[in-house]
Amino acid sequence: MTDLTVTGDAPGAPEPSAPRTGEMVRVENVYKSFGSTEVLKGIDMVVRPAEVCCMIGPSGSGKSTLLRCVNHLEKINAGRIWVDGDLVGYRERGGKLHELREKEVAAQRRAIGMVFQRFNLFPHLTAIENVMEAPVRVTRLAKSTAKTEAAALLDRVGLADKLLNYPAQLSGGQQQRVAIARALAMRPKLMLFDEPTSALDPELVGEVLDVMKGLAKDGMTMIVVTHEIGFAREVGDTLVFMDGGVIVESGDPRVVLANPQHQRTKAFLAKVLS
Amino acid sequence: MTDLTVTGDAPGAPEPSAPRTGEMVRVENVYKSFGSTEVLKGIDMVVRPAEVCCMIGPSGSGKSTLLRCVNHLEKINAGRIWVDGDLVGYRERGGKLHELREKEVAAQRRAIGMVFQRFNLFPHLTAIENVMEAPVRVTRLAKSTAKTEAAALLDRVGLADKLLNYPAQLSGGQQQRVAIARALAMRPKLMLFDEPTSALDPELVGEVLDVMKGLAKDGMTMIVVTHEIGFAREVGDTLVFMDGGVIVESGDPRVVLANPQHQRTKAFLAKVLS
Amino acid sequence: ACGDKESSDTSSSPAPTVAADSALAAKVPDAVKSDGKIVVGTDSTYAPNEFLDTDGKTVIGFDVDLFNAVAAKLGLRTEWVSSKFADVIPGVLSGKYEAGVSSFTINPERKAETNMVSYFNAGTQWAAKTGATIDPANACGKKVAVQASTVQVDDITAKSKACTDAGKPAITIEQFQGQDQASASVVSGKNDAMLADSPITAYAVKQTNGQLALVGDIYDSAPYGYVVKKDQTAYAEALRDAVAALIADGTYKQILTKWGVEAGAITTPALNP
Amino acid sequence: MTQQPPAPEPQPEPRSRPEAIKAVPVRHPGRWVAIVVIAILAAMFVHLLVTNDRFEWSFMIDNMFRPPVIEGVKTALVVTVLAMAIGITLGIIAAIMRLSTNPILAGAGWVYTWFFRAIPRVVLLVLFGNLGILWERLEFGIPFDRQLGALFGIHDFSARLFGFDARTAISGFTAGLIGLALSEGAYMAEIVRAGIQSVDPGQAEASSALGMSRGLTLRRVVLPQAMRVIVPPTGNEMIAMLKDTSLLAFVPVTNELFFQLSAIGSRTFKVFPMLVAACLWYLAMTSILMIGQYFVERYFSRGYGTAQKAKARLRDITAESGGGTP
Amino acid sequence: MTQQPPAPEPQPEPRSRPEAIKAVPVRHPGRWVAIVVIAILAAMFVHLLVTNDRFEWSFMIDNMFRPPVIEGVKTALVVTVLAMAIGITLGIIAAIMRLSTNPILAGAGWVYTWFFRAIPRVVLLVLFGNLGILWERLEFGIPFDRQLGALFGIHDFSARLFGFDARTAISGFTAGLIGLALSEGAYMAEIVRAGIQSVDPGQAEASSALGMSRGLTLRRVVLPQAMRVIVPPTGNEMIAMLKDTSLLAFVPVTNELFFQLSAIGSRTFKVFPMLVAACLWYLAMTSILMIGQYFVERYFSRGYGTAQKAKARLRDITAESGGGTP
Numbered sequence A, B: 001m002t003d004l005t006v007t008g009d010a011p012g013a014p015e016p017s018a019p020r021t022g023e024m025v026r027v028e029n030v031y032k033s034f035g036s037t038e039v040l041k042g043i044d045m046v047v048r049p050a051e052v053c054c055m056i057g058p059s060g061s062g063k064s065t066l067l068r069c070v071n072h073l074e075k076i077n078a079g080r081i082w083v084d085g086d087l088v089g090y091r092e093r094g095g096k097l098h099e100l101r102e103k104e105v106a107a108q109r110r111a112i113g114m115v116f117q118r119f120n121l122f123p124h125l126t127a128i129e130n131v132m133e134a135p136v137r138v139t140r141l142a143k144s145t146a147k148t149e150a151a152a153l154l155d156r157v158g159l160a161d162k163l164l165n166y167p168a169q170l171s172g173g174q175q176q177r178v179a180i181a182r183a184l185a186m187r188p189k190l191m192l193f194d195e196p197t198s199a200l201d202p203e204l205v206g207e208v209l210d211v212m213k214g215l216a217k218d219g220m221t222m223i224v225v226t227h228e229i230g231f232a233r234e235v236g237d238t239l240v241f242m243d244g245g246v247i248v249e250s251g252d253p254r255v256v257l258a259n260p261q262h263q264r265t266k267a268f269l270a271k272v273l274s
Numbered sequence C: 001a002c003g004d005k006e007s008s009d010t011s012s013s014p015a016p017t018v019a020a021d022s023a024l025a026a027k028v029p030d031a032v033k034s035d036g037k038i039v040v041g042t043d044s045t046y047a048p049n050e051f052l053d054t055d056g057k058t059v060i061g062f063d064v065d066l067f068n069a070v071a072a073k074l075g076l077r078t079e080w081v082s083s084k085f086a087d088v089i090p091g092v093l094s095g096k097y098e099a100g101v102s103s104f105t106i107n108p109e110r111k112a113e114t115n116m117v118s119y120f121n122a123g124t125q126w127a128a129k130t131g132a133t134i135d136p137a138n139a140c141g142k143k144v145a146v147q148a149s150t151v152q153v154d155d156i157t158a159k160s161k162a163c164t165d166a167g168k169p170a171i172t173i174e175q176f177q178g179q180d181q182a183s184a185s186v187v188s189g190k191n192d193a194m195l196a197d198s199p200i201t202a203y204a205v206k207q208t209n210g211q212l213a214l215v216g217d218i219y220d221s222a223p224y225g226y227v228v229k230k231d232q233t234a235y236a237e238a239l240r241d242a243v244a245a246l247i248a249d250g251t252y253k254q255i256l257t258k259w260g261v262e263a264g265a266i267t268t269p270a271l272n273p
Numbered sequence D, E: 001m002t003q004q005p006p007a008p009e010p011q012p013e014p015r016s017r018p019e020a021i022k023a024v025p026v027r028h029p030g031r032w033v034a035i036v037v038i039a040i041l042a043a044m045f046v047h048l049l050v051t052n053d054r055f056e057w058s059f060m061i062d063n064m065f066r067p068p069v070i071e072g073v074k075t076a077l078v079v080t081v082l083a084m085a086i087g088i089t090l091g092i093i094a095a096i097m098r099l100s101t102n103p104i105l106a107g108a109g110w111v112y113t114w115f116f117r118a119i120p121r122v123v124l125l126v127l128f129g130n131l132g133i134l135w136e137r138l139e140f141g142i143p144f145d146r147q148l149g150a151l152f153g154i155h156d157f158s159a160r161l162f163g164f165d166a167r168t169a170i171s172g173f174t175a176g177l178i179g180l181a182l183s184e185g186a187y188m189a190e191i192v193r194a195g196i197q198s199v200d201p202g203q204a205e206a207s208s209a210l211g212m213s214r215g216l217t218l219r220r221v222v223l224p225q226a227m228r229v230i231v232p233p234t235g236n237e238m239i240a241m242l243k244d245t246s247l248l249a250f251v252p253v254t255n256e257l258f259f260q261l262s263a264i265g266s267r268t269f270k271v272f273p274m275l276v277a278a279c280l281w282y283l284a285m286t287s288i289l290m291i292g293q294y295f296v297e298r299y300f301s302r303g304y305g306t307a308q309k310a311k312a313r314l315r316d317i318t319a320e321s322g323g324g325t326p
């Protein structure tokens, strides 16, 4: 489980310099602004390997931004993020931070799969080509190997019969499952999901959640932003409730959901569960 | 309640020529094709004044098409539709059907409000201008009167403070409520809703359903295509389940939901309620 | 169509062969003769002086035949480059062309900028639709077509000014990019008359099968000149002497007669007359 | 999965703000090479402008503001405005014709746009400059907006209202203007059509569901929204039209800017400086129009999710700087 | 609300299919008037073509297929292809420069597009035709794709690889081609840029989230999708370029189509038939390109929700016939 260790340091104390072992993600006192609006205001979070961390919170609370910071799609303004022990986006040398070169950032991102709310499949490629693209072009896997692996992955998400369909010929749920397969093709150590089912028709939500449950069972470390409370309760190891750029409350999903400690959490849950 | 009177006539018998009194909508043996695909295959349906008829059914079953036929946004290929006793889109004279002129179709549509899944607000007009547009331009209401009425309507849907916002400055739920106010501004006798909440974030669904509940309580005749089973159970007088272009089952929502008669209904409800 | 036949006839008859004169050749600057040819700028839309043959490539005309002979006298070939009329002299001044041969009437402005060698005498000749009565000396209120940038533009502008000064209506002047359009506009009745160099007008009258007729006499007779750079006087003198030699040996007369423009023959070419 | 008791302090108090990240940026040596190359080229160009005496700067400046040149500038602007005004009108008519369900009207609209878009403007203008060759008199029996037909054969139409001498009427300025306007109409027709088609059909549907007529829908709902799509290319057309007034020199229209500058060039044999002057004049005029277009476009995108747009743009920029978008 | 027991037969058996609706359609008298007007105009135009002897049809047909004219057609096509090829290359380079985060590169790209878009092509071509006025020799020290710079001042650059006589090299055909290509590059830059920007930023994001580099993302994800936006206007540019080869007549390039047709006109004084011939030639050539463009566009929209598109189109049509959309 995530423990939101408010590390023992007094306010203003020097930053701890590295994550402990046995942590897949460590987010430490992260701030992020867009222009003059501050979206993340001191986020601390730890995700251990094989853990499923679900994040909920009202619109605009900064959930997506936090996810995007974890794989350096957004640059943070202050704080540190480590994934699997490596500082994300920077190298610390001689007490100074150096931006990583594009190639190095890309290499870091390969270890992190990301699934977007709006799928973002490549519309000009078929399902199997979508899945093969990164292995073939980035890790320079032989085409035939990549093809076999892609077919296996698509089979795993239940799409063995849709290999040659273009995204436009797939339903939303099918597209999202292709997107998951595409992310898995790079054999990530960590998967980020940003409201993976919220753009889907209610009938199609289940099939995507099932695939995610399977992943969790297989021991994938996952951070999942979701409004599917049922999923969080059943699959999540931790539930994090964000509001206004801070983590208001977190803990075992069954505990948090049954007995929220904070007024804001209570109000939000009341709305969502109604 | 709607009764799906399979009228006593033997197959192939001459069509009954007019709706009975006390019926707001009468749909009789309606067929509709797009090109070679038949989308509606003999729909019969009656909605009485002040009744709320909810329609459910899988994607592609023809729910939207049926709604669009009721206000002649689509031309039917066979059968008849009456709204408030008037044949929709045609005039029967000397045993022949004559297309109504554009003006006459427009006049019929004024009695029928329609709310779309994707709101379809006019993006270049403010909320109040959206509501005033039709009364001022179509029924030639004085601008000042229209403005007062529009403000009252927007107040009724809980948007008294958003009169001057453009649609892009409103949340989805607010936009949909403006769309409802816009339809109400023409004082329709019948309201058609096509999945009015399915494009909304879960948090915003409630506010729109509340407005619709209010309308139902005020005695508006409504046909509502929806996936919100809770709404159908609570507010609907009838529930119609469509599949593959036919009405498979209909009746009291509580009865149909608790005890569906048909296999297809059972399967669908199992999916949606899970 | 008959015009076609004629021009192909004229172009197919062989140009007289001319022997080189090494004394003259020696006066040509190295910059010009080093490649064995003279690059000539010309506006090839001016029949019969210089225009494109039916093959769409070869520039032909009496100017062409004559200057080819002049070059041959200097032991050089010619390369004819089509240009816009207005761009020929600037091209010569910049060194883009080594000579400008495009029916340039010698006038003070041109002489001030360049060296000009006279080789022909042309005047301005008017034409109008057959049967029309128009007096070139008093064309006030008429519509007159002319090719842009020719000396006739100044001429007709002055005439128009004379009209207005005399309290009469001005001449409506329409300036065309090419002489062909100017002539065509008179044939169509769009304009009342045209004026151009005498050989041009004569050729137009001939080509339009009697739809046009000459009006009035040739006036403002002035020499045509070859244009070379101001600082190439020796070269200009060589050209002048070459023309004189051609007059002397009869080739000159032969070429002019071939094109039916012998009326404009001169006896002594001059540098900047 | 590790099982631990929930953290003892479930509500984190944000600690004091850590130091902002000021990282050493990545170097891009390739870029510097490109910049040096650009700098050398620019320097050489400036050197050329200053040292090559064929530019004759003082002569050029002397001559590029002479009254006939200024007259030419005015002509260019007047023709631009008139040709665009007529062209837009024709374009709207032709677009509505092409969108008609009636095949004959749609076909006529198509033929018009096809013909005038297929022929080079310069050929068209020279042709129009010579149209007087066809007739000596033109007579009108139908209103001005039918001038297209009029140009092509009204002389044996019986309902003659008035006539005039075609040789004077259709020449120079008029011929050039009509040619440009007809040509522009064809381009505008395509633009207006694309604009109308770009509007979400749901809009027209919502409008007719409210009982608004087709005309009302077009006027109040579709066209205002189509404007967003129509205005930017119309601005481009305007700029293109200003540039194409230079083609009037070949009609010819003698008080046109390019004609006047060329005339000075050929009179003085200083062709090159006058061509440079033409470039400068057109650069100046089109640049002003471009700036105008920028503001007009900004005006027409008001109310359309400006917030979203700004957000999208911001997102692009930040994603880019984060290494995301190319 | 009425309370009734549920209908006794809850599953309706669809009855036999009723007679299809065959309604008497609404009449549109206004349309008929318009059609009659169009018919009269068309008839008058045909009458004009047949009766007015200034068209000289037989002369025109005799002359419009002569070898030099065919040569001119070939030149037009060759120049179109070459100028577009160079222009597209320049355009992609300039677009990438403009999208660079480096202000100097972006600025250089901007200046290039601004300059060449602001000057009328005809002025540019005449200017290029006279560029020989500036230098007598050109010498090259940098590769061909830097020709822009070369044109503007390479004569005192030290790394001379080879040189040639500028008076012959930069004149006629070469000057015209370079002028058109540089101008086209500026237009293509804008098109490519718009195409790249039209691709959903989510695509680039997804791609970089997969660990693909910026260049890979551009090549494999962004450009293929941008093609859909780039291809149609490039087709238009191609057609515009074909038409603008007629401007080469003013460089002048003597083996150009319009020049050749005009030359026949000037030799024979039958200007009008030759202008009509020019119209017919350009009509034919551009029409063929337009047909080609139609197929290319269709090809490039493959895989992009063709089904949805067809559905949307169908919806338009049916809504229209149902009285919905204007």
Ligand SMILES: Nc1ncnc2c1ncn2[C@@H]1O[C@H](COP(=O)(O)OP(=O)(O)OP(=O)(O)O)[C@@H](O)[C@H]1O
Residues within 6 Å of the ligand: A034, A039, A057, A058, A059, A060, A061, A062, A063, A064, A065, A066, D311, D314, D315, D316, D318
């Ligand atoms: N690129 C950006 N530029 C400017 N503001 C941004 C950007 N991305 C996000 N924001 C703002 O940051 C805030 C948090 O956004 P974020 O997308 O992280 O919220 P969220 O919790 O994911 O909400 P939602 O549930 O709506 O997705 C919002 O106010 C949003 O407007």
Ligand SMILES: Nc1ncnc2c1ncn2[C@@H]1O[C@H](COP(=O)(O)OP(=O)(O)OP(=O)(O)O)[C@@H](O)[C@H]1O
Residues within 6 Å of the ligand: B034, B039, B057, B058, B059, B060, B061, B062, B063, B064, B065, B066, E311, E314, E315, E316, E318
């Ligand atoms: N304009 C059209 N042209 C062609 N086919 C159409 C059109 N509109 C609808 N259809 C087809 O008709 C069928 C029924 O569509 P309809 O939109 O009525 O279904 P629905 O029950 O409303 O489904 P959903 O829940 O997805 O809205 C679908 O197969 C659809 O593809």
Ligand SMILES: [Mg+2]
Residues within 6 Å of the ligand: A063, A064, A065, A194, A195
């Ligand atoms: Mg989000």
Ligand SMILES: [Mg+2]
Residues within 6 Å of the ligand: B063, B064, B065, B194, B195
């Ligand atoms: Mg639907």
